[in-house]
Amino acid sequence: MNSSKTAAEKIFSEKSGQDARRGDYVWAVPDLIYMHDILGPSSIKSLNKISGGKTRYPGKVVVVNDHIYPPKDVESAHNIKMLGESAGEEKWETIPFGEGIEHTLLIENGTIRPGMLAAGTDSHTVTAGAAGAMGVGLGSTDIAFLLALGKLWFKVPETILFRVEGTKGKYITGKDIILKVLRDIGVNGANYASMEFHIEKGLKFNMDDDLSIANMTVEAGAKTCIVKNENLASNREFPQSDEGSEFTERIMDISNLEPQIAKPYSPGNVSDAKAVEGIKVDQVYIGNCSNGTISDLREAASILKGEHVKNGVKLIVIPATRNIYKQAIKEGLIGTFLDAGATVGPSTCGACAGLHMGVLAENETCITNINRNFMGRMGHPSSRVYLANSYVAAASAIEGFIKVPGD
Amino acid sequence: MPRIFLLGDNIDTDNIAPGGFLHLPIERQVEHCLESVINGFSSMVSKGDIIIAGDNFGTGSSREQAPVLLKMIGIQAVFATSFSRLFFRNSINVGLYPGTYFGTNPFTQGDTVNIDFSENRIYNARATLKFNPPAGILREILDIGGAINYAKELISKMENDGQE
Numbered sequence: 001m002n003s004s005k006t007a008a009e010k011i012f013s014e015k016s017g018q019d020a021r022r023g024d025y026v027w028a029v030p031d032l033i034y035m036h037d038i039l040g041p042s043s044i045k046s047l048n049k050i051s052g053g054k055t056r057y058p059g060k061v062v063v064v065n066d067h068i069y070p071p072k073d074v075e076s077a078h079n080i081k082m083l084g085e086s087a088g089e090e091k092w093e094t095i096p097f098g099e100g101i102e103h104t105l106l107i108e109n110g111t112i113r114p115g116m117l118a119a120g121t122d123s124h125t126v127t128a129g130a131a132g133a134m135g136v137g138l139g140s141t142d143i144a145f146l147l148a149l150g151k152l153w154f155k156v157p158e159t160i161l162f163r164v165e166g167t168k169g170k171y172i173t174g175k176d177i178i179l180k181v182l183r184d185i186g187v188n189g190a191n192y193a194s195m196e197f198h199i200e201k202g203l204k205f206n207m208d209d210d211l212s213i214a215n216m217t218v219e220a221g222a223k224t225c226i227v228k229n230e231n232l233a234s235n236r237e238f239p240q241s242d243e244g245s246e247f248t249e250r251i252m253d254i255s256n257l258e259p260q261i262a263k264p265y266s267p268g269n270v271s272d273a274k275a276v277e278g279i280k281v282d283q284v285y286i287g288n289c290s291n292g293t294i295s296d297l298r299e300a301a302s303i304l305k306g307e308h309v310k311n312g313v314k315l316i317v318i319p320a321t322r323n324i325y326k327q328a329i330k331e332g333l334i335g336t337f338l339d340a341g342a343t344v345g346p347s348t349c350g351a352c353a354g355l356h357m358g359v360l361a362e363n364e365t366c367i368t369n370i371n372r373n374f375m376g377r378m379g380h381p382s383s384r385v386y387l388a389n390s391y392v393a394a395a396s397a398i399e400g401f402i403k404v405p406g407d
Numbered sequence: 408m409p410r411i412f413l414l415g416d417n418i419d420t421d422n423i424a425p426g427g428f429l430h431l432p433i434e435r436q437v438e439h440c441l442e443s444v445i446n447g448f449s450s451m452v453s454k455g456d457i458i459i460a461g462d463n464f465g466t467g468s469s470r471e472q473a474p475v476l477l478k479m480i481g482i483q484a485v486f487a488t489s490f491s492r493l494f495f496r497n498s499i500n501v502g503l504y505p506g507t508y509f510g511t512n513p514f515t516q517g518d519t520v521n522i523d524f525s526e527n528r529i530y531n532a533r534a535t536l537k538f539n540p541p542a543g544i545l546r547e548i549l550d551i552g553g554a555i556n557y558a559k560e561l562i563s564k565m566e567n568d569g570q571e
Contacts, residue, residue, distance in 0.1 A: 025544055038429050042471060050558045068430055076430045123469040123493055139471035139497035141554045148558055149565075153544055187417060188463040192492050221466065223492055266417060353426040374421040374467060381425075381443035 004242035006159040007226050008194040011134050011239060015117045022158045022246065027151045030119040030136070032060050032111065034102055038067040038355075039121035039140050041079045044086045046144030053089070056150035061092040062111060064102035067349040072356040100321025100347040103127035103215065103289035108321055114237045119146060124289050124371065129214035129225035130207065132238030134194070136224050157194040157223045159247035160185075165200040166255035171405055173299065174209030175291060175369060175389040178216040179260035180252070183270035191221030196241055201230040203254075208295035210235075215290030216371045219267040259404050261367075262387040265375040273392050273404045283314040283366040284397035285378070286390055287345075288352035291369035292320025294327050296390040301333040303394035303405055309341040310400030316351065316358045317344045340397075354378045360385075367396045408519040409483065410453065413512070414444065414460040420467035420494065424476050433475060440476040454481040457522065457529070459512050459536075461487060464505075465494020474498040484522065486512075486529065486538055499545050500554035506538035 005013065009020055016026035035043055040063060047053055063083055071077035087094045099105055103124050106112045114132030118125060121143050128135025136154070138146070146152040164177060177197075182189075195217045199205055210227040217225040228238045241247050261273035286292070286300050297319060309315040317337050319325035325347060328334050337344050351358025352370040360366055360379030366386070368378075373385035386402065395405040422444050428436045441448040458464075458477070464487035465473060474497050477485065484504035498505045506527070513534035514520065520531045529536045541549055548557045 039470060046555060049555050051562060073430075075432070079430055121469060123467065125469075137469040137493055139469050139493065139500055141471060141500040142496065145500075145554050145558045149561060187466055188489060188491065191463065191489065221463070221491055268417075353429075354421075355426060355430070359427065372421070372467065374419040376425050376427075376443045377421050379427065 002244065004244040006194065006241040006245045006247050007196055007239040008134065008157050008159055008224065009245065011115065011117050012154060012156045020156045022156050024156045026154055026156060028117065028154050029151050030059060030117040030146065032062065032116055032118040033057065033120070033143060033146065034062040034064060034106060034118070035121040035143060036067050036102055037065045037069065037076070037079045037083055040083045042140035043121055043143040044083065046141040047147050050144055051148040055090060055147045057147045058150055061090065062106065063087045063092055063094045064105065065097060066101045066347070067353065068355050069097060069348050070346065098322060098346060100324070101289045101292065101349055104211065104292060104320035107131045107211065108323060115239055119143065119152070123218045124215055126218045126222060126225050127211060127215040127289060129217065130210040130227045132226060132228070132235065134224040134226065137218060155192070157192055159194045159196055159241055160190055161196045161198065161241060161247045161249045162252055163198050163200065163249065164203060164252045164254060166203070166253040168204050168254065169257060171259050171389070171391045172254065172257055173389040173391070174205055174212035176257055176260045177252070177254060178213045179262055179270050179387065180257060182216065182220055182262065182268045183260065185220055187219060187266055187268035188221045190217065192223055193221070195220065195222045195225040196247070197225070197227040198240070199227070199229040199231065203231065205229060205231065206295060207232060208293035211293060212290050216267065219371060259389055259392050261392065262373055264373055264384040264386070267372055267387060273388050273402065276386070277402050277404060279402045280365060281313060281367050281396055281401060282364040283316065283358065283360060284309070284393050285316050285351055285358055285366055285368035285370065286393055287318030287320060288349065288370040289320060290371045291390060292318055292324065292347070294324050296369060297324065297328045297333045298331070299390040300394040301336040303391055304340040304398065305336050307340055307398045309397045313397055313400050314358070315340065315342040315397045317342045318350055319347055321347050351378055367393050367402055369393050409522060410456045411514050411516065411518045411520060412445070412452070412456060412458050413516045414458055416461035417463045417466050418444065418460055420465060420470050420473045423465065424470050424472040429470060429472060433472065433479070436472060436476055437479055440480055449480045452481045455483050456481055458482055458485045459514060460485065462489045464490050465498070466491040469493045471497045471501060474501045474503040478503045499541055499549050502549065502553035504549065506540060508536055508538040512536060
């Protein structure tokens, strides 16, 4: 048998204790589980039904209250309270309130490490790929199953390897790479697959770009991903597919790539952002688990410095974590946002999922750097959401319509 | 007899279980199920009705509320040309039957049909649609009524085998 393996086959072999190959069903023990205040409570309910709350899971469990924090109503406060009580009984690690959005935070604080298999209640658990770990999103009952039995079945995914090469344009970020991928392969182009990215040496993308890419792989249907950036020393130890292992390879030359935009109502409905310039916007939202990073805030501030949001447009900025918030204060970015007429909110998933603090009314249009633009995603079903990078979102805030900077 | 609700491609989890209501008790989410696609959907469904959809059904979030809500309003099975990974897994786990079909669906909105789960076909006097059932461990989980029952059974086996 071929001894070379894909990154996914290596990780699932290690975590299952058997020679795992794509298509195999294996019982594996992830290193880490994380849950949040919206989907965590239903995991606890399922766990109670399965085992009366008894767990056999040997790994680490982390609870992050990020989706509706601070709580907006009695129900959301109840969810956080209930999750806190369960976590206390089980001695799970509860992240202090307000630290940030789990996918960004758990990479920032080193909880997610290269080579890990991480299981999360949230579909954007794939973001772990930016830290060299395989993150797999799971439903609440699967998480409960894993907690109760200490293991869970997985199908070992096939691999699609994207080699990103060429040169980087001025206003091009990781967001544009992943939007271009979605444009090319569609919203089920990687269904059930592991997407592996190799960013070639010399392409000046940073860790935050990698996070942005990893985060939206689930929008192509991916089960998991790894984003290995050859420009970052820390990425050297990331797992990667062996030459000779079985994967589908795609070469992406981004030399002529323009800022991309996903139009309503699908993250796969992508064109060059230029093609939709001039569309009036009611709201600009910057910040979520994929793009609330310090790089995003720097990019947005570079456009907004000395400028002001168009009157009548709501500009909302959400640093993804408390540390990013503090760093942004130190660098003067928050001052820039406030001077530009932005409302800067606490670290929360908030309006990205239509939960609170920036929900859209009927027929409103929003441009944002978040990851989904499904019908009703950020509010009323008739509202419309455009997904773009932080430069484009910020430039659009100044004009009051979709605008690509630099032209 | 089961009645058909026809839906298109890429029906997403925000259509099925809108994010703005996810923090509420599940009973209060029911009325919003698929309301952005078919106004008043939850009250139109009778117990046992089915959905026939296109590609990538259930794309998006890991929220298990999506198949739970469909089941709660009375949908007994969803047939699609493909399913998003998370929805498919969640659907099995909560005991909502997901069948995959190939080719063109011959039925129209509101048709009443019979479903033969042993022969894997949906039919009425005019037409038949064959589908593939879930296989392997997925089938085992579905047959026992979902992942909670499956987990309970595995735990009792582990305890009987003296692994405790």
